[in-house]
Amino acid sequence: MNVPALMLKNINKYMSEDFSLNSINLDLFYGEVHALIGENGSGKSMIINVINGIFKKDSGQIYVDGQEINANSVYEAKKLGIHSVLQDVALYPNLSIAENVYADKMPYKNELLHWIDYDQLIYNCKELFKDLNINLNPEAMLGSLGYAQLHLVELIKAYISDARIIIFDEPTSCFSPVEKAVLYQVIHELKKRKKAIIYITHSLDEIEQVADRVTVIYQGKIIGTRNVTVTTTEEIIELMAMTEVGKRYPKLDIPLGKTIMSVKDLSFETVLSDINFDLRKGEILGVTGLAGSGRSMLAKCIFGVTKPTTGTIEVNGKPATIHEPYDAIRAGVALLPEDRINSSVFGSLSLQSNVSIASLRRFVQHMVIDPYILADVSNSYVEKLSIKPGNADDIVRTYSGGNQQKMAVARWMMSHLKIYIMDEPTRGVDIASKTDIYNCMVDMVRKGASIIFISSDIDEIMGMCDRILVMNSGKLVCDVPRAQASKELILKYAAK
Amino acid sequence: MFAIERIRIIKNYITNNQQAEVSSLSSMLNVSEVTIRRDLEKLEEEGFLTRTHGGAILNKAEDEPVIASEGFNPADYQEIADIAVQLIKDGDIIMLTNGSINLHIAKKLGSKNNITILTNDITIATELSHNKSVKVVLLGGNVDFRYNAVFGTLTTNNLKQFFVSKLFIEIDGITGDLDLTVSSIDMASLIQEAANNASQKILLLTADAFEKNSFYRVGKAQQIADRLITNSRIKDTYKNTIFNSNIQLFTSIDAFEGNV
Numbered sequence: 164m165n166v167p168a169l170m171l172k173n174i175n176k177y178m179s180e181d182f183s184l185n186s187i188n189l190d191l192f193y194g195e196v197h198a199l200i201g202e203n204g205s206g207k208s209m210i211i212n213v214i215n216g217i218f219k220k221d222s223g224q225i226y227v228d229g230q231e232i233n234a235n236s237v238y239e240a241k242k243l244g245i246h247s248v249l250q251d252v253a254l255y256p257n258l259s260i261a262e263n264v265y266a267d268k269m270p271y272k273n274e275l276l277h278w279i280d281y282d283q284l285i286y287n288c289k290e291l292f293k294d295l296n297i298n299l300n301p302e303a304m305l306g307s308l309g310y311a312q313l314h315l316v317e318l319i320k321a322y323i324s325d326a327r328i329i330i331f332d333e334p335t336s337c338f339s340p341v342e343k344a345v346l347y348q349v350i351h352e353l354k355k356r357k358k359a360i361i362y363i364t365h366s367l368d369e370i371e372q373v374a375d376r377v378t379v380i381y382q383g384k385i386i387g388t389r390n391v392t393v394t395t396t397e398e399i400i401e402l403m404a405m406t407e408v409g410k411r412y413p414k415l416d417i418p419l420g421k422t423i424m425s426v427k428d429l430s431f432e433t434v435l436s437d438i439n440f441d442l443r444k445g446e447i448l449g450v451t452g453l454a455g456s457g458r459s460m461l462a463k464c465i466f467g468v469t470k471p472t473t474g475t476i477e478v479n480g481k482p483a484t485i486h487e488p489y490d491a492i493r494a495g496v497a498l499l500p501e502d503r504i505n506s507s508v509f510g511s512l513s514l515q516s517n518v519s520i521a522s523l524r525r526f527v528q529h530m531v532i533d534p535y536i537l538a539d540v541s542n543s544y545v546e547k548l549s550i551k552p553g554n555a556d557d558i559v560r561t562y563s564g565g566n567q568q569k570m571a572v573a574r575w576m577m578s579h580l581k582i583y584i585m586d587e588p589t590r591g592v593d594i595a596s597k598t599d600i601y602n603c604m605v606d607m608v609r610k611g612a613s614i615i616f617i618s619s620d621i622d623e624i625m626g627m628c629d630r631i632l633v634m635n636s637g638k639l640v641c642d643v644p645r646a647q648a649s650k651e652l653i654l655k656y657a658a659k
Numbered sequence: 660m661f662a663i664e665r666i667r668i669i670k671n672y673i674t675n676n677q678q679a680e681v682s683s684l685s686s687m688l689n690v691s692e693v694t695i696r697r698d699l700e701k702l703e704e705e706g707f708l709t710r711t712h713g714g715a716i717l718n719k720a721e722d723e724p725v726i727a728s729e730g731f732n733p734a735d736y737q738e739i740a741d742i743a744v745q746l747i748k749d750g751d752i753i754m755l756t757n758g759s760i761n762l763h764i765a766k767k768l769g770s771k772n773n774i775t776i777l778t779n780d781i782t783i784a785t786e787l788s789h790n791k792s793v794k795v796v797l798l799g800g801n802v803d804f805r806y807n808a809v810f811g812t813l814t815t816n817n818l819k820q821f822f823v824s825k826l827f828i829e830i831d832g833i834t835g836d837l838d839l840t841v842s843s844i845d846m847a848s849l850i851q852e853a854a855n856n857a858s859q860k861i862l863l864l865t866a867d868a869f870e871k872n873s874f875y876r877v878g879k880a881q882q883i884a885d886r887l888i889t890n891s892r893i894k895d896t897y898k899n900t901i902f903n904s905n906i907q908l909f910t911s912i913d914a915f916e917g918n919v
Binding site (some may be wrong): 411412414416417528536540543544546547548573593595596597598599602605607609 | 671
C-alpha cells in the first residue's frame, strides 16, 4: 500500500485525572475523507490540537508522507502542509472578505515590496465565489458577517490553500443547509484534487454524505475504524454504544409526585419547534442531544432569558407569565447556566456574596440584611457541599472550576425553589466535585424539588435520570423512561 | 436544614444580638414559628436563654463561646440513615448488621410497610419491637456485650438459611485502597457471610471512618458492595477513588432546607 499522508502512532497525552489520550493510532491517505466521531469530550478535538502542536504530546510519533514531524504551532503545521479549520474562527474583522480569504496567498504586484494587487485579489475572489455559488460581496468588511458566514470564510481559506492535509473540526455545527451544500461541494473538489481530509463530526448523517472511513473515539481511546461503504449506520451506532460504564451514579428511586411543570408547544424562531413535556415532583428529567440541538435554548426560554416565539409554560397547573428571569424565580424556577464563567459566577466577589446573592431577601430584618445569620447560613452550605478552601472572604475567581460550580449550585439550593434547570452542571468539573453535585441533586429531589438535567454525557444522563428526552435540531425526538432507555437508542435519536 | 445545625445558628445569632424574635428567626431559617419555639424551649432548658413574649433573650451568665461538639456527632448517623431509608421499599427483606447507623435506620422504619428485618444486633431488635408494621428476625449466637450483638459460628451458620434483598453493612474503617476494616474478627466473618446471601449490598460509614483503620480486614469495597453511603466531608481523593471503582457514592449533603 502507498505511504499514508498522515499517520499517528501511539500518541499519548495526559490532560487531567479525568481525561487523557491513550495510544491513538490513526492513518489518513490522499484522496480520502476520514471521519472522527464521538461524544462531546471524547478527545476528537484534542487529537487535532496534538497534531497542530497546540498541546505537546507526551509520547508517540506523527508522520507526514512517512517523515516524522513535530509541529509546535498552527503556523508550523501550516508550513508542513496541514491546514486546520477549527471550531473557533481566527480572522481579521477589520479587513475585507477577499483579504481574509486570501490572507495566506495574497496576489502581489511586487513580491519583494509586498505590494498587493487589489484588483487581482477582488477578481480572484469573485470568480471563486461564483464557482462555489456563494452569495457574498468580496469587498465587504468581514465584521459585517454572521457567525455561520465567518465559518464559511474559514472553509474557503482551506479550499484555496496549498496544504495537502486538511482538517475540519465540526464544520457544520453552525451551518444551515445552504452552507452545508457549499461544504460538501468543497470537500468533493478537494477529494478530486487528491487531498487528504480529516473530518470531525458527531452526526451520523454527515458521515454517510462525505466520509470514506470512520473512526469512533470514546474517552480518549480509539474504539474502532470502519469503511463507510460497507458499514451500516446501525453498526456505527453499535460501536459507539459499546462503551457502557458501570453503575456508579448515585440515584435514589424517589416516588414521583404530581405534575409540577408543563411546557406546551414551545417554539423559538427556527431553533426550537413544538416542544411539549411535563415535569413531575421529585423527578430528575434528563435532556440530551448534540451541541446545537437546542438544549440550552430550551433552558433559556423556560427561565425567561430569551422570549419564546410561541408556547406556554405552566407551573403547578397555572400558566406562568415569564418575561424575564425574575418572573421565573418568582414562579419557583432556577437555572444553572451552561457558561459558568460568563453567566453565573461573580469572579471578583467573595464566596459569601456569591453563595447568598440569590436569597438575600430571606435575611432582611427591619429593612436591613442581618450579616450574622447570613454568614452562618451560607457557611453551613459551604461546609455541606465541601466547597474548598471555603473562607467567606475568599475571592471566587481564585477557585477551581469544580468549586465554582458547587458554589453556583449552593446559591440556588439556598434560594429554596421548586424547579431547578441544570445545564451541563458537571462539564469541566473534577470527579470529586461531580459526585458532590450528583448528591446535591439527590438531596434536592428527596426533599421534593424537581430537576431538569441537561447534559451531553449520555452515561451520566442514563445514571441519574428518571426519564430521558432527546433533542435533535430543535425538536423533541424521543421521550423514554429510564428503564427502557439504552445508549444505543439515545444515540440513534440524537445523531440521526 | 438539620435541627442541630439550626440550633447552632440560633445560638450564634442570639450570642451576637442578645435577643431574637420568633417571627424573624422563622423567616430567616425557612421553618415554621412552631419549630422555632420548640428550638427556643430546648435552649431554655439548657439555660442558654430566657423565652419572652414573641422571642427570647440571652442569659447574661452565658459567656463562654459556643463550641461545636467534637468527634462523636449524632447528626452524622442521622444524615446517613436518612439516605439509607430512601433505598428501602415497602415489602423489602433487609438485613441490618450491628452498629449505630443501622440503629438509626431501624428508628426510621416506622413509615414503611410490610418489611422483614434480619439482624444480629439486640438493640436494633429491641428498638423494632415498638414497631408493629415490621417483622424482625434476630439471629442466634454468642452475645458480645461490648456491641450488644451476637457473633460466631452459630451466627454465620444461622445466616446461611436466609437471603435478603438489601444488606446494610456498617463498617468501622476504610483504607485509601478501599479495604474495609472492622474492630473484631467475628464481625469481619459475619459481614463476609452476609454479603454472600444478599442481592444489593450497601456500605454505611461516617466520614470519621475514612481517617482511621481497624485491625480486622473484611475485603475490598468493590467486591463486597455496590453502594456506599457516607457524610459529605470525606476527602476528595476518596470520592475520586470510589467513583472510579464503579461504586455508587451517596454523600449525605443535607443542605436543601426542608420540603418544597
